[in-house]
Amino acid sequence: MPMTAISDPSVYPGADYYEATMRQGSWQFHRDLEPSPVWGYWATNPHDPHRPIGMGYLGPTFSVTRDHPTVVKWRNELPTTHMFQHVIDDIREKKPVVAPIPPPPYKYVPQFPDDINVWNVVHQHGGYTAPQSDGLPEQSFSPKGFHAEGYTTLDPSRVKPNEAIYGYTNHDHSCMLWYHDHAMGMSALNVYAGLAGLYLIRDPADERLGLPRGEFEVPLILQDRTFHKNGSLAYTMVDREGEDTPVVNGKAYPYLDVERRRYRLRILNASNERFWRLRFDVDPRDALHEPPLPFWLIGTDGGFRAPLHMLDFLISPAERYDLIVDFSQVRPGTKVNLTNYPGTQAHFPGIPGCGPEIADIMQFRVAKSLSGGGDRTTPPEKLRLKAVAPIKPQPHTRRREWVVYQHELYRTMTFNAVPYMEPSQDFIKEGSTEIWEYINPNHDAHPMHVHLVNFQVLNRQPIDAAAYQKDYDKWIYGGRKPKDHPVLANYFTGPPIPPDPDEALSYKDTVKAPAQMVTRIIIQEFVPPKDDIASIPNSGAELPATYIHHCHLLEHEDDDLMRPWTIVGRDG
Ligand code: C2O
Structure with a gap:
């Protein structure tokens, strides 16, 4: 730990x-x-x-x-x-x-x-x-x-x-x-x-909520690593000699002894590139109900949300899922496996890295007895967690397009074909609400992360990716004339798809942007922290304040799917 x-x-x-x-x-x-x-x-x-x-x-x-x-x-x-x-x-x-x-x-x-x-x-x-x-x-x-x-x-x-x-x-x-x-x-x-x-x-x-805590609150940092024969770390993208190995809190294939009670598992995907599709598998003979073991989602990246009963979820790099898992739902002595399975979420095309090469991740070994007079935590369905209020677009809400751009000849990826080191071109009025559209015409999904803010996932919409890419190439190689810039609405191939239940009405800072789709997020209140930390002068933000957003596949962020954006004064 x-x-x-x-x-x-x-x-x-x-x-x-x-x-x-x-x-x-x-x-x-x-x-x-x-x-x-x-x-x-x-x-x-x-x-x-x-x-x-x-x-x-x-x-x-x-x-x-x-x-x-x-x-x-x-x-x-x-x-x-x-x-x-x-x-x-x-x-x-x-x-x-x-x-x-x-x-x-x-x-x-x-x-x-x-x-x-x-x-x-x-x-x-x-x-x-x-x-x-x-x-x-x-x-x-x-x-x-x-x-x-x-x-x-x-x-x-x-x-x-x-x-x-x-x-x-x-x-x-x-x-x-x-x-x-x-x-x-x-x-x-x-x-x-x-x-x-x-x-x-x-x-x-939060102490009044009755959540599992102390040894019953367990953070889990999920990563995948490969190793040379001598046990030293091999950098997966280059040194392909080892097998992809799941590593949790720095341990490969670990296990955790648990009691037959509720646990709060706080899961972070800290992998460089791997998405995980997770569930808690248990032998049907050991489960008191039909497996897999159900659980409750009580929070995401930026905080609590209304509890949601679930059987599995997809977590991209940098996302966090805050779960309540009840190990009293299996027989004493049972082993529960946290597994990554291929699954078929057709509405998330292009997800890299989900199974089958890593299936089992870690094991929970459910002990026979219960310490300290039983589980007095609040049952998840009774938790007093407020639902997150929806952010509603206003008529004047500005839309901003971020195209994941990769020319087929070049390895480098950018937003809107502009490298990271070019100065900020996106100026956002302080306090405003904006809708950002991640337009992803390529074949992989990307987790998009915006610094400073929490946002909500608005919807996704499928696009004719090949046509969009072709026209975007034309716009760039034709000298970026405004009249040639592809108009997104001309490429839709279906209606908007609402967010999944686990990402709807949640505080998010990272969103999955599937292949051949536009993913829309709504960000409320661009305001940087302006007050100094008492005792440290100049520790607060001044306007203009420049932050960044990027793909959280770390190899993409480095090379070059990342851009600055700037908060400017209200009348600036
Ligand atoms: Cu977790 Cu800009 O990153």
Whole structure:
């Protein structure tokens, strides 16, 4: 299980202060594997800075109180040669990595000098954070203190060159955020090496809900990894020698002993690219009802929602599902398997990575007895969780199109054929509500993530992808004349499809954008956190405030399916 971070409230009065250090460690993913070099975040006890504590892989779990700010000093003590150096060398040899998309001719932006191989930055995923603490790619910094152009830190007098101080407002709902590496062009390699962790926001008012807690509340970080024969991590996309292996909280094929009672399982898909279609399988002879074991969804990415009774769900990278699973619904001594199965959700075409090569993920071994006088948690159907109010489009609500664009000759993907490093072209009036349309004419589904905000899934609509792609190519190669820009409405092949029950009326920060469809989300209230964290000047956002959105398949985010967008003043 992830460890918990240790805070010091005396450093910045009014905020909890933490230090975390990125380091290389050693980690055994399975008893049959030799330990592997890994990267992780090590928690530093501010009172004993010389003895950081880490698991090796992943990072400490932050558990913070809603609206009570957190300040973290992130320190980079990673080696100066990358764990997957051969991948970086490869990319550099094959320069230019940015495919020529004409016109206008975008300048090729060198990412880092050739003698720097490791750079990092930490993003709190899903948080309501000011831009200077958001961990954008251009804020990366290296172990030796090289800074990318956009490097920022709060309280500069207290940092060394290989450090950055970020402030988190925690003005979020009670929910499970996570943090992970967001380095320019390299987040996929860095997260794969282990740079990710959990960030739980708690509301004291939740205590009255009667949810399972303590050892009965279990966060599960799902990833897939491959290994060399000696047990060391192999980077899946390049080193195809091992088998895809499910890893949960850093352990391959783990099991968890559970009691016959309700558990709260807080699931994060922290895989680079894999979607999982999950259910709880149990032998029919051991189930008290028809299997698979049903469960309740009580929350998503950004917080609680009205409970929903379910049998399975599809989780894309970066999504979170907050579940209540009742292990008293099986016979004592039963084994319940969390499995990934192929399934047929025809309305989500192009989902990569679901079964069958990884089927079993982990096992829950249901004990015979129940400790502590039984289960006194609230039955899920009786939970007092408010339904999330729908965000309704207004007549003046602006629509913004984001086309997942990949020319068939080029590897690089972009939004609207504009590389990430081009300055923001999307200016959003503060406080406004917008509908964003992710137009996906290619063959894979993508999880789309927007920083800062929560949104709702409005609907999806199938399009004639081949025709759209052809006309979009024509528009680009014909000089991007406005009159040639494809009009989306001309390509619909069916009516809008409402969101699935598990994504409807939920707080989302990541949405599945299936192949050959437009996926519509509605975002209410673009407003960045403007107040300073008391005791740290200049920690609040100023307008214009630039954030980003991107595909959360990490290899796509690096290359180049990511764009900035900017909140401007109400009368700007
Ligand atoms: Cu989880 Cu911009 O990322």
